[in-house]
Amino acid sequence: MAVTPECRPDPDMLLARIQGEERRKHRGRLKIFLGYIAGVGKTYEMLMAAHLRRFEGIDVRAGYIETHGRPETEALLEGLAMIPRKQMEYRGVLLPEFDLDATLLCRPSLVLVDELAHTNVFGSRHAKRYQDVEELLAAGIDVYTTLNVQHIESLNDVVAQITKVLVRETIPDRVIDEADEIEVVDLAPPELLQRLRDGKVYVPDMAARAIEQFFNEGNLYALRELTLRRAAERVDEQMLAYMQTRAIPGPWAAGEHILVSVGPGPLSERLVRTARRQADRMGARWTAIYVETPAHHRLSKEGKEQLARTLQLAGRLGATTVTLFGLNIALTVIDYARRHNITRIIIGKTLRPRWQEYVFGSIVDQLIHYSGTIDVYVISSSDHVQQNLVDLDLLLPVVPPKDYLASMVLVAAVTIIGWLVKEIISPTNLAMLFLLAVVVIAFRRGLRPAIFTAVIGVLAFDFFFIPPYLTFRVTDTEYLITFAGMIIVGALISVLVTRAREHAFAAQERENETGTLYALSQDLVRAVDADSIIEAVTRHIREIFQWDSVVLLPDEEHLLIPRSGTGLVLNADDIAVATWAFQHRSIAGYDTDTLHGSPLRYIPLQSSAGVLGILGVKPTEPDGVITHEQERILTAFANQIALALERVNLVRTSRQQEKTGDM
Numbered sequence: 001m002a003v004t005p006e007c008r009p010d011p012d013m014l015l016a017r018i019q020g021e022e023r024r025k026h027r028g029r030l031k032i033f034l035g036y037i038a039g040v041g042k043t044y045e046m047l048m049a050a051h052l053r054r055f056e057g058i059d060v061r062a063g064y065i066e067t068h069g070r071p072e073t074e075a076l077l078e079g080l081a082m083i084p085r086k087q088m089e090y091r092g093v094l095l096p097e098f099d100l101d102a103t104l105l106c107r108p109s110l111v112l113v114d115e116l117a118h119t120n121v122f123g124s125r126h127a128k129r130y131q132d133v134e135e136l137l138a139a140g141i142d143v144y145t146t147l148n149v150q151h152i153e154s155l156n157d158v159v160a161q162i163t164k165v166l167v168r169e170t171i172p173d174r175v176i177d178e179a180d181e182i183e184v185v186d187l188a189p190p191e192l193l194q195r196l197r198d199g200k201v202y203v204p205d206m207a208a209r210a211i212e213q214f215f216n217e218g219n220l221y222a223l224r225e226l227t228l229r230r231a232a233e234r235v236d237e238q239m240l241a242y243m244q245t246r247a248i249p250g251p252w253a254a255g256e257h258i259l260v261s262v263g264p265g266p267l268s269e270r271l272v273r274t275a276r277r278q279a280d281r282m283g284a285r286w287t288a289i290y291v292e293t294p295a296h297h298r299l300s301k302e303g304k305e306q307l308a309r310t311l312q313l314a315g316r317l318g319a320t321t322v323t324l325f326g327l328n329i330a331l332t333v334i335d336y337a338r339r340h341n342i343t344r345i346i347i348g349k350t351l352r353p354r355w356q357e358y359v360f361g362s363i364v365d366q367l368i369h370y371s372g373t374i375d376v377y378v379i380s381s382s383d384h385v386q387q388n389l390v391d392l393d394l395l396l397p398v399v400p401p402k403d404y405l406a407s408m409v410l411v412a413a414v415t416i417i418g419w420l421v422k423e424i425i426s427p428t429n430l431a432m433l434f435l436l437a438v439v440v441i442a443f444r445r446g447l448r449p450a451i452f453t454a455v456i457g458v459l460a461f462d463f464f465f466i467p468p469y470l471t472f473r474v475t476d477t478e479y480l481i482t483f484a485g486m487i488i489v490g491a492l493i494s495v496l497v498t499r500a501r502e503h504a505f506a507a508q509e510r511e512n513e514t515g516t517l518y519a520l521s522q523d524l525v526r527a528v529d530a531d532s533i534i535e536a537v538t539r540h541i542r543e544i545f546q547w548d549s550v551v552l553l554p555d556e557e558h559l560l561i562p563r564s565g566t567g568l569v570l571n572a573d574d575i576a577v578a579t580w581a582f583q584h585r586s587i588a589g590y591d592t593d594t595l596h597g598s599p600l601r602y603i604p605l606q607s608s609a610g611v612l613g614i615l616g617v618k619p620t621e622p623d624g625v626i627t628h629e630q631e632r633i634l635t636a637f638a639n640q641i642a643l644a645l646e647r648v649n650l651v652r653t654s655r656q657q658e659k660t661g662d663m
Contacts (some may be wrong), residue, residue: 016218021658027137027140028138028143029142030133030181031180032145033145034147034183034227034231035147036150036223036389036464037223039201040187041185042147043067044070044072045183046112046146049195050112058110058186059109059110061092061103062081062082062286063099063113064083064085064097065635066114066115085097085099086099086102088123096122096233100132101513103523104135110142111144114145115129115147116130116133116147116151117148117171118169119146119168122597123597124261127592128169128171128593149223150658151167151170151171153273154173154276154317159223162222173317174318177234182231184227184231184246184283186227186228189217189305206525211583216639226300256285257342258284258287258343258344259288259337259345260314261290261321261333261345264299264304268307269309270348271379272319273317275314275319275378276571280348281363284316284343285320286319286320287320288310288314288319288320289336290322290323290628291324291325292325293327294327294499304627325495331370334371334374338372343375344376345371345373345376347367348380362498382509386562388406407449407452410453411434414433416442417433418464419465431486434458435457435493437457438450439497442497443497445484450493456551473611520640521640524644525644527648533582533644536613537637538550541637544633545563547617549618552578553603554612554613570616574599578600578602581603582604583602587603588601588602589616600618602614602616603615603617605642606639612646615638
């Protein structure tokens with residue numbers, strides 16, 4: 001019987017599944033015991049399952065178990081080999097933590113690690129425990145762990161709405177998606193509340209307050225439903241993958257693609273989580289886009305940090321992140337959506353006064369107007385915080401008093417000149433001098449001083465050049481129209497000149513960034529060996545960021561050794577962090593979640609041949625952050641370095657083969 005095209009498996013999906021199974025051969029298996037709140041018995045069930053595996057002859061070790069003093073849970077620890085906890089000092093206090101290195105050294109078949117969403121003590125290799133678990137899995141060790149639904153990143157804002165409590169410790173959804181098995185540990189809310197009253201969840205003096213604030217029956221039912229729904233989504237994903245790879249007919253999705261527009265405000269994090277949840281329900285791809293306007297450079301440090309956190313959150317939740325430059329946010333988003341077959345756009349809208357929308361426009365309204373067949377979903381916020389919109393603070397940035405003083409001086413100069421020539425020039429032509437002053441101030445000082453210049457220019461024009469002179473009284477009412485026209489025209493000129501100035505500045509920034517990458521590429525093209533590549537890179541980074549940098553390359557023993565003469569000295573701890581980044585092909589160090597106590601950030605130099613080395617940079621601000629723009633340039637630098645090193649290695653290999661052939 002012939003196989004029709006409709007019954008054939010999708011070759012791309014089949015290949016992806018085969019590649020995934022190939023990778024999993026050398027990776028440990030992860031089982032998550034998922035509950036909806038503390039006290040449902042996750043740790044108890046995990047220990048019971050561990051004893052069953054031990055009876056099968058599996059080497060099971062308890063890496064970190066939190067019993068909370070419950071006798072029935074502590075009893076299950078008997079018979080299990082324990083990995084001693086590591087004592088970490090934090091602010092003069094010793095705190096017990098999971099010992100990752102000891103676990104990797106003894107390499108059990110299965111290790112138990114409680115509380116997956118736990119935040120490690122500062123100074124640990126990873127900021128989060130789930131990252132410890134990922135390293136264990138990469139080493140081929142199976143892991144049993146526990147998790148509550150409120151710690152899943154994409155559900156963070158939903159849980160906050162239900163319980164009025166914002167959970168700070170979260171894990172990326174990909175950890176759930178990549179788990180080999182999820183076991184839901186369920187307990188009816190009335191039974192859980194009784195356990196709480198009996199003191200089996202928290203100590204008795206905390207029970208009443210916990211019931212009143214968090215453990216109320218309505219919260220428990222809602223969290224329970226979230227847990228069951230999330231587990232059902234995971235089962236649906238597995239069933240869908242099975243049907244697709246075996247060409248089982250079914251109602252397949254037509255291929256949705258979600259685009260979420262983010263900005264520098266806190267609402268953007270909520271938008272990202274909403275997009276993730278919609279993408280999960282629809283089985284869709286999703287992208288987070290930020291449109292960088294000419295006003296971007298005037299964002300506050302807090303705004304830039306918030307933007308970086310939002311884009312990092314989107315990346316952790318599985319989105320493709322895109323940053324585009326555009327003069328109009330709505331048109332740029334729509335253009336990207338049409339070019340990339342986007343079917344749904346998610347954008348935020350704050351509840352601003354209506355007059356601000358009339359004056360400054362609404363990006364949401366523009367987006368809906370130009371969207372055509374693309375669906376637009378608007379997420380509102382009650383916070384009066386601007387999201388993806390031009391607000392008064394950006395349009396009218398605060399300027400120093402000297403700018404206003406300059407305006408007054410220029411208006412005084414124009415007034416003196418006008419007073420000297422008033423007998424030969426009509427008042428209408430004198431008004432043009434004051435408008436010229438507005439243009440000069442707008443170009444040199446910005447929008448606020450320009451509007452200030454327009455106002456005081458009208459007052460000076462009225463006081464000195466309109467009869468009766470040296471008074472603000474106006475006998476001819478036609479001059480009132482002149483005054484209003486001068487202020488309106490002055491304000492419009494100020495806005496236009498300021499926007500042109502912003503566009504010119506943004507273009508210059510883009511040109512500088514492009515010129516920087518071009519100059520580096522030219523130096524790398526001329527580089528004939530690794531040393532000249534490293535010298536060019538460290539020089540360019542010093543010129544752009546005023547940061548010290550170092551490039552580390554592997555030797556024959558695969559140990560990373562510094563090859564730069566920048567004067568940046570690396571100690572044993574620095575080499576260890578760089579080695580970890582090289583072995584795990586992951587960014588580590590400064591302003592990351594891995595070994596974040598390091599003063600340097602280590603970026604793998606990845607090419608088609610693998611990781612060829614590590615780029616280490618040392619920012620000048622010890623407690624600052626690497627902004628999105630800086631990270632974008634560093635990533636481009638790392639890619640160019642990797643290509644140059646790969647070219648040098650290929651040339652060297654080719655010459656060695658030629659010499660071998662001649663012999």
